[in-house]
Each structure stands twice: as structure tokens, then as C-alpha cells.
Amino acid sequence: MSWLVFALLxxxxxxxxxxxxxxxxxxxxxxxxTAIRTVVILAFAWGIVFATGSQKELGRLSGHTLLFLVLSGxxxxxxxxxxxxxxxxxxxxxxxxxxxxxxxxTIVFAxxxxxxxxxWQVAAGxxxxxSGILLITLA
Numbered sequence: 001m002s003w004l005v006f007a008l009l010x011x012x013x014x015x016x017x018x019x020x021x022x023x024x025x026x027x028x029x030x031x032x033x034t035a036i037r038t039v040v041i042l043a044f045a046w047g048i049v050f051a052t053g054s055q056k057e058l059g060r061l062s063g064h065t066l067l068f069l070v071l072s073g074x075x076x077x078x079x080x081x082x083x084x085x086x087x088x089x090x091x092x093x094x095x096x097x098x099x100x101x102x103x104x105x106t107i108v109f110a111x112x113x114x115x116x117x118x119x120w121q122v123a124a125g126x127x128x129x130x131s132g133i134l135l136i137t138l139a
Contacts, residue, residue, distance in 0.1 A: 015096070018099075019092060021033070021037070021083075021087050022087045022092040022095075025084055025088045026088075030087075030088045031081060031084075034080050034084045038077070079102075083095070083099055086099075094137045097133045097136045098137055100129070100133060103126070103129055104129055107122060108126075
């Protein structure tokens with residue numbers, strides 16, 4: 001399958017996540033809800049690693065790779081904690097679009113930190129995304 005199929009599947013799973021999480025955090029502390037979700041993801045991810053035999057690659061990981069994967073994990077954890085609390089306090093139809101500002105921020109960060117090019121089409125698209133998110137959240 002192509003990257004586009006996986007990206008579309010990711011978007012569908014993320015949409016389901018928002019709805020399921022909104023229902024799930026209704027009567028529980030958002031931090032506890034995040035911890036429960038994380039345990040499920042941990043078991044699921046390691047299950048896939050062992051099912052595919054990928055654990056054999058652990059010894060070949062460099063310190064650099066491990067550092068950035070750990071930092072990414074910390075950023076993910078913070079994102080989930082903030083996201084679940086926002087879902088608990090706000091409407092899923094407003095929280096999820098604001099969360100997708102990450103697309104705009106990723107474009108900016110990729111240009112600044114990774115040296116990825118920023119064409120006028122990408123800049124215009126990012127501006128339209130940000131504008132659309134603003135319209136949705138103010139509705």
C-alpha cells in the first residue's frame with residue numbers, strides 16, 4: 001500500500017480516537033484516561049513488534065536514534081495529556097480541529113529545523129488550514 005492509503009487510514013483512526021476519547025473521558029480524570037489509553041497502546045505496539053519479529057533490531061539502534069525516539073515519546077505523552085483534558089472540557093468538534101494545527105506547525109518546524117522547502121502552494125495550504133480551523137472553532 002502507498003503512503004497515501006496509510007495516511008487516510010491514520011486520519012480515520014484519529015477521528016475515531018477523538019469520538020471514543022470524548023465519550024471515555026466523561027466520568028474519569030483525564031490523566032487516568034490517558035494512562036489507560038497508553039497501556040493499551042503499549043501492549044498493542046509491542047504485540048506488533050513481536051508478531052513481526054522487529055524486536056531483533058533493538059540492538060542496532062544508535063544512541064542518537066534512541067534519544068530522538070524518547071524525546072518524541074515525551075512530546076507524544078504531553079500531547080495526549082493535553083488533548084484528553086481539552087476533550088474533557090470542550091467539544092470534540094472544536095478540540096480535534098485545533099489539535100490539527102499540528103499540521104501547520106509541522107510544516108513550519110520542518111522548514112526551520114529540517115530544511116524542508118516551503119513552496120507557495122504549501123504556505124497557501126497551511127494558511128487555508130489555519131483559517132479553516134479558526135472558522136470551525138469560532139462557530
